[in-house]
Amino acid sequence: MNIGSRSSPSRTLHKILYILIWKKLEMMSNYFLKWDYALLVVLIMLYDAGLIHGEVTCLENERQALLRFKQSIDDPWGMLSTWRGDDCCKWQGITCRNQTGHVLRLHLRGSYSHHLSGQANISTLIDLQYLQHLDLSYNDFVNSYISEHIGLFSKLKYLNISDADFAGSIPYQLGNLSQLQYLDISDNDFGGEIPPQLGKLTYLQYMDLSYNYVDGVIPYQLKHLGQLQYLCLQGNSELSGAIPFQSGDLPLLQTLKLHGDFVLESKGAEWVSNLSFLNTLDLTSMSLGNSHQWLQMIRAIPNLSLRLPNGGSTDLSSNQFEGVIPSFLLYSSWLILSRNKFSNVSSLLCQENNIGSKLGTLDLSNNQLKGSLPDCWKSLSLLLFLDLSNNNLTGKIPPSMGSLVKLEALVLRSNGFIGKLPSSLKNCTTLFLLDVSENLLSGPIPSWIGESLHQLIVLSMSGNSFSGNLSKHLCYLKKIQLLDLSRNNLSNEIPTCLKNFTAMSKKSINSTETASLIYRYNNTYYYVLYGVYISRYTFNITVTWKGVKCGFKDPELRLSSIDLSSNHFTGEIPNEIVYLVGLVSLNLSRNNLSGEIPSEIGNITSLESLDLSRNHISGTIPSSLSQIDSLGVLELSNNSLYGRIPPGRHMDTFDASSFEGNPNLCGTQLNKTCPGDMPEVKPEEPTTHDDADDNSDFYEALHMSLGFGFFTGFWGLLGPLLFWRSWRIAYLRFLNKVADYIYVTVAVYVAKFHK
Incomplete structure (x- = not known):
């Protein structure tokens, strides 16, 4: 009997076999022989339990099904290169049951670097009747469809076809997968409505239908998914309507993500408030309903009794919420309320029950907050990111912000803050991002920034009224990658110690190293503190880049920039600036700088943008500037530069606007010749066709006459000498007489000279 192809009848025979053996044991008197038989029974039982087994091979019909599936797709990266031979249980991505050889698991997840493609035909796998796990995610099955045969995989527990370019409608036959626990069909091209039959998946714990083209409403039948813990429907712009759940539905739900035009009516809000296990709530771009007693809170969030026991994350961004921010949101660890119409933050911050808050991220950007910030930040001692x-x-x-000693990013940009920076902020020694730009702040740039905030990577203080010298203590910021102090009232000389900016003195920014500086705690550390795994912080920086105001986010961590423009700096450009070889953008425009451009500025080979315009810089343009191949923006206008614009490489690609306002500058870019240039010789006008013909006849006649004259002269002299002997003898005698005459004349002259 082939052990690898055993079926249930063979198990029945085994049972009969060891029943007979036990009967035999009862009749046996030999003690040792009885133990031998008992041991045989135990071995048979262990074998049937799967604890010991022989060689198992896959079943032929299932092997053929897998080969048919392979034939229906393309495998450009050889993911299925092991799919050959008789035993499919040894093929990559296949897991079989030890006892029977049935295929239990088909795991063919792709990736960006290698994936399957073509038209995937899942119906070819229908013979895999014992399949429990099917993963075809992250492949490129463009416009493939899920056959209605999907409902025949009755033992399937895990189905993941996310980001695989499947299309068509979501088959209602998915509702027949009564054992299914995990369903992810996100990031595909599915359209149509959500089948109400999905409500029959009573064992389902995870459902992600996000980022498709699903329309219609959420079917109320989904309320029967009593085991559901994760529900994500975001990214389906046509999906709308009221949330059909009420108190008691989906009691085990932990994560809820419902981006879109859903309406949170009274029953829906009550349902959310009673989800005792909820730890992630994301209702971005949702709106509140206007049904009966909720008329008064069309735009307000009620102070629900919702508690996020494990911290959790809440995202209510991009709505029209206004009024008071309810205190229950303080139980979040990750709270995103950006792009709403909130006007008051005091109700959220200044409450006695804040002491136990685990708030790690608070984003209230792009709202309508007004008035002064309350000075009650001490209770949010775990805050990491504040925007x-x-x-x-x-x-x-407020000075109490200095009590946020774990703070890593503080963004106060574009408000109306006045006065000096509070010195208490020097306690926030873990800050890697400090952005107070576009306010009304004044006074000198504090020296404690350089003395205490050694972790700073981004410092933006532009658009304020800071004055005085640029403190040399700022040069202690060895990790700084973006320094923006533009549009202030800073004066005197630029300190030469800028060369101490170690991060900018490297040829390129190591983004991995930068990330390790920012996310220096591992996720386990975050989980212990906040109850959730903290997401990576996304940079949100606004800088003037290549003359245009731009916003930067990850992955622009490689950006290396210094902007000191629009101040009152005097003196020369420090020669030490050439040590910052990793600098990508340098803007010193609109100051009172003098002297010359550093001759070795070409050492900054990474430079993409250089703006020195509107100063009093003199001298010539260094030739090394033409060696920076990456330079895309160059502004040297309105200075006192003179001489020739250096030629070569891409310098000719800059137009006159880059150099205008320098009266003594010359070059092709300004269409202005330089002293000592040779006048340009204009070529002669080409002749007409008739003139060309006349000249051609003249030169032809001239060449013929010259040739005839040469022929006549040559043969008139040499011909007789070659052919007539008497002429040749006479010619030689003549030459001898001439030679004798010359010799005598020279001899007489020499004799007279010696006397």
């Missing part, structure tokens, strides 16, 4: 940018906040920055 209050683009609001209407006024007054001074």
